Amino acid sequence: GRTYNHAKVQEFWQFRWNEEDVYELDDPEDPRYVLGMFPYTSGNLHMGHVRNYAITDAYARFKRMQGEDVLHPMGWDAFGLPAENAAYERATDPRSWTDSCITQMREEMETMGFGYDWSREVTTCEPDYYRWNQFFFREFYDEGLVDYRGAEVNWCPDCQTVLADAQVVDPPEDVDVHDHAEGVCWRCETPVTTRELDQWFFTITDYADELLDGLDDLEQWPDSVTEMQRNWIGKREGARVAFSVEGYGDVEVFTTRLDTICGATYLAVGPGHDLAKTLAAEDDAVADYLDEHDPESMTGVETDLTATNPVTGAEIPVSVAAYVLDDVGTGAVMGVPGHNERDHAFATAMGLPVRKVVEPRGDGTVEVDVETEPYTGAGRLVDSEEYSGLSTAEAHTQLLEDLDSAAVDTQYRLRDWLISRQRYWGTPIPVVHCEDCGPVLVPEADLPVELPEFVQSRGNPLDAATEWKETTCPDCGEPAERETDTMDTFVDSSWYFLRFLSPDLDDAPYDVDLANDTLPVDVYVGGKEHAVLHLLYIRFFARALSDVGLLDHQEPVERLINQGTVLHGGEKMSKKKGNAIAPHEYGAETTRLFVLSAAHPNRDFDWAAKDVGEAYDLQQRIYGLVYDFADGEPTTDRDGPAEQYLERELDRTVAAATEDYERFRIHQAIGEVRGLAQLLGQYRAYDVPDRETYRHGLNVLLRLIAPVAPYLAEECWNMLRAEGLVVQADWPTVESDLEAYDRERTLVTTVRDDVRDICETAGIDDPERIELVVAPEWKYNAYEIARQQSGDSIVSAIMGVESMR
Ligand code: ANZ
Ligand code: ZN
Numbered sequence: 172g173r174t175y176n177h178a179k180v181q182e183f184w185q186f187r188w189n190e191e192d193v194y195e196l197d198d199p200e201d202p203r204y205v206l207g208m209f210p211y212t213s214g215n216l217h218m219g220h221v222r223n224y225a226i227t228d229a230y231a232r233f234k235r236m237q238g239e240d241v242l243h244p245m246g247w248d249a250f251g252l253p254a255e256n257a258a259y260e261r262a263t264d265p266r267s268w269t270d271s272c273i274t275q276m277r278e279e280m281e282t283m284g285f286g287y288d289w290s291r292e293v294t295t296c297e298p299d300y301y302r303w304n305q306f307f308f309r310e311f312y313d314e315g316l317v318d319y320r321g322a323e324v325n326w327c328p329d330c331q332t333v334l335a336d337a338q339v340v341d342p343p344e345d346v347d348v349h350d351h352a353e354g355v356c357w358r359c360e361t362p363v364t365t366r367e368l369d370q371w372f373f374t375i376t377d378y379a380d381e382l383l384d385g386l387d388d389l390e391q392w393p394d395s396v397t398e399m400q401r402n403w404i405g406k407r408e409g410a411r412v413a414f415s416v417e418g419y420g421d422v423e424v425f426t427t428r429l430d431t432i433c434g435a436t437y438l439a440v441g442p443g444h445d446l447a448k449t450l451a452a453e454d455d456a457v458a459d460y461l462d463e464h465d466p467e468s469m470t471g472v473e474t475d476l477t478a479t480n481p482v483t484g485a486e487i488p489v490s491v492a493a494y495v496l497d498d499v500g501t502g503a504v505m506g507v508p509g510h511n512e513r514d515h516a517f518a519t520a521m522g523l524p525v526r527k528v529v530e531p532r533g534d535g536t537v538e539v540d541v542e543t544e545p546y547t548g549a550g551r552l553v554d555s556e557e558y559s560g561l562s563t564a565e566a567h568t569q570l571l572e573d574l575d576s577a578a579v580d581t582q583y584r585l586r587d588w589l590i591s592r593q594r595y596w597g598t599p600i601p602v603v604h605c606e607d608c609g610p611v612l613v614p615e616a617d618l619p620v621e622l623p624e625f626v627q628s629r630g631n632p633l634d635a636a637t638e639w640k641e642t643t644c645p646d647c648g649e650p651a652e653r654e655t656d657t658m659d660t661f662v663d664s665s666w667y668f669l670r671f672l673s674p675d676l677d678d679a680p681y682d683v684d685l686a687n688d689t690l691p692v693d694v695y696v697g698g699k700e701h702a703v704l705h706l707l708y709i710r711f712f713a714r715a716l717s718d719v720g721l722l723d724h725q726e727p728v729e730r731l732i733n734q735g736t737v738l739h740g741g742e743k744m745s746k747k748k749g750n751a752i753a754p755h756e757y758g759a760e761t762t763r764l765f766v767l768s769a770a771h772p773n774r775d776f777d778w779a780a781k782d783v784g785e786a787y788d789l790q791q792r793i794y795g796l797v798y799d800f801a802d803g804e805p806t807t808d809r810d811g812p813a814e815q816y817l818e819r820e821l822d823r824t825v826a827a828a829t830e831d832y833e834r835f836r837i838h839q840a841i842g843e844v845r846g847l848a849q850l851l852g853q854y855r856a857y858d859v860p861d862r863e864t865y866r867h868g869l870n871v872l873l874r875l876i877a878p879v880a881p882y883l884a885e886e887c888w889n890m891l892r893a894e895g896l897v898v899q900a901d902w903p904t905v906e907s908d909l910e911a912y913d914r915e916r917t918l919v920t921t922v923r924d925d926v927r928d929i930c931e932t933a934g935i936d937d938p939e940r941i942e943l944v945v946a947p948e949w950k951y952n953a954y955e956i957a958r959q960q961s962g963d964s965i966v967s968a969i970m971g972v973e974s975m976r
Pocket of ligand 2: 605606607608609611644645646647648649651
């Protein structure tokens with residue numbers, strides 16, 4: 172029939188594509204590497220996945236048709252807590268559950284028509300993948316990039332696991348957060364507590380400066396992402412300076428404003444500071460405060476101690492305050508309420524004095540009242556002994572020089588990457604704990620350390636796997652126990668793009684030479700939620716791999732695209748919110764076409780059934796054009812103005828759509844195709860169209876739509892009896908001189924306006940005739956139309972215009 176039905180044709184084309192190995196990359200030497208963030212194996216594709224992968228697929232197809240070697244692989248981020256939770260809920264095991272998710276999701280991707288090189292499929296929960304995580308662990312360990320130490324960690328009492336900082340999220344309004352919790356678990360929304368455990372870390376902080384400086388070179392990354400990484404690394408340059416506390420000793424503080432030191436009216440230490448702990452032993456008020464305080468509050472407790480200001484010699488009170496963070500700087504601050512917001516809030520709450528030591532001009536001409544509001548800007552010093560009159564910058568430098576106890580110091584917000592997880596479904600950390608030797612690495616020859624069979628247990632199933640756990644020490648041969656922590660799954664995703672290059676290699680994680688030739692990934696597309704963790708970890712990994720001699724690239728991704736969110740009713744579409752639409756609900760290819768046409772890839776857009784209808788209509792219109800053509804169209808062999816006009820419009824559309832695809836303005840490329848379909852429809856309705864011209868128009872149209880609607884394009888291509896598969900066809904090129912065409916178009920428009928004027932002044936009042944000449948829909952040569960379709964009077968009028976030029 173004359174209706175296109177994707178469901179009926181998809182299997183056939185899948186079969187044909189597979190048969191021709193359309194998406195396989197034979198020669199992976201420096202291909203165009205197009206990558207979407209591989210999905211977590213959650214069971215179903217959701218709209219966010221569809222959008223993400225439709226974008227990469229359109230670009231990969233576009234580049235393939237342009238004749239490039241394209242690497243467009245897909246794999247599975249298959250480890251992680253949710254698989255374990257699902258296994259508990261369904262009384263199965265994480266592996267079977269994950270496998271069934273993969274089967275389901277792979278099928279959905281095929282239905283969508285995503286063209287992946289499945290011969291390179293990578294699954295992170297397979298031993299032949301995760302053994303390389305263990306290999307890297309060893310390599311990094313030898314390079315001094317692995318640390319084992321006790322650490323206060325975020326703990327989710329419900330998941331029974333440690334959480335990374337970023338997995339602790341702001342509580343939703345309906346969750347009651349207790350005093351000690353600063354947030355809730357990202358998965359189960361249980362308020363998070365803390366505990367101290369021995370943990371494995373990757374020392375990403377060793378690269379803080381490199382990771383920061385490298386951001387400047389990421390010209391094709393969105394500014395929002397580089398800015399978030401900059402803040403996440405949080406470099407602050409300042410100074411460390413010691414205050415002597417009577418009866419205790421020196422307390423060092425970190426400050427970015429050493430110039431304000433004369434304005435310090437108190438010294439405050441955080442609840443975890445050694446001074447606070449020492450005092451708690453004898454001071455009940457301090458002990459009580461440490462026991463019970465709101466970490467978010469501007470509360471504190473005054474001690475009996477005083478500190479000496481090293482510049483003024485003033486004795487200032489010492490407090491313990493919650494707002495002083497234990498893991499920032501030295502865990503202690505000099506309180507300068509006159510010039511710092513938080514110090515001002517604390518001083519106000521505690522009734523501590525406020526002093527002004529900086530003024531904008533320093534000569535009283537610009538007054539600031541620091542009692543009501545701190546002045547945090549630069550300026551000149553006042554009331555600061557011999558430093559009065561200096562600029563804030565000068566004073567900072569001078570004080571660094573003068574004060575014996577002050578030294579330049581730089582602080583970062585970035586913390587080491589805690590990779591230990593007390594869970595089963597992850598890469599076993601390749602370590603054996605021996606009573607005599609301590610933690611010992613499992614030798615490379617014994618890798619992989621494979622996961623034992625899954626057993627249902629309350630805590631970590633690896634603790635319960637006695638047989639697996641009991642082993643011998645690789646160093647001394649005495650009985651020892653395996654490490655039962657597994658790695659954070661972000662380790663898996665930190666290098667999967669390298670594994671795609673040589674997925675079957677079994678004596679190395681990837682082919683190093685190939686990786687050096689291929690990287691960086693040309694285009695990486697994924698959601699904004701990965702701006703810091705994943706996208707920082709891949710940058711860290713590349714640097715660490717460089718340092719162990721496995722990679723020559725510091726930056727693994729050249730161009731980053733963050734796709735916007737799919738909303739529904741103004742809210743993010745999600746299962747949880749109950750506003751999700753399944754990708755197949757409106758037909759797979761319609762959905763795919765719609766998510767691409769709705770907005771620029773980096774914009775959010777709202778799902779609207781009416782707009783989906785438009786995508787559907789476009790499919791049907793294109794199909795109808797081809798269908799009717801295949802039905803039979805006469806040949807005229809004419810090369811008249813309409814034909815010329817159409818050919819030029821084809822060229823113009825090709826030029827515009829090519830540029831649009833290249834710049835990821837996929838929605839605009841689809842807009843061009845829509846316009847072309849309309850024009851072809853008009854041309855067909857026009858008198859007697861020329862068969863070959865029309866066929867050429869359809870042929871171009873199908874190639875332009877192929878990157879976004881491959882099944883439709885293939886089906887129509889076949890109906891048109893065009894050669895081969897459209898997905899392997901050459902991308903259309905511009906054949907005429909478009910600049911000359913543009914000039915001519917402008918001329919025609921001008922002439923048309925002139926003609927209208929002339930007709931009017933000449934008193935030609937047959938509106939139909941005038942319209943024929945100046946009709947805007949048919950923008951081709953006004954002279955020709957006039958000759959063909961109008962009387963002599965108008966022709967002579969036009970001649971008149973011409974002679975006037
Ligand atoms: C005195 C001072 C005076 C500061 C002034 C600032 C302005 P930002 O402001 O984000 O760049 N600080 C140091 N250690 C801290 C800790 N453990 N917990 C909470 N705050 C701490 O961060 C630098 C400033 O943060 C430091 O400079 C210090 O306050 C505060 F007019 O020292 B400042
Ligand atoms: Zn031992």
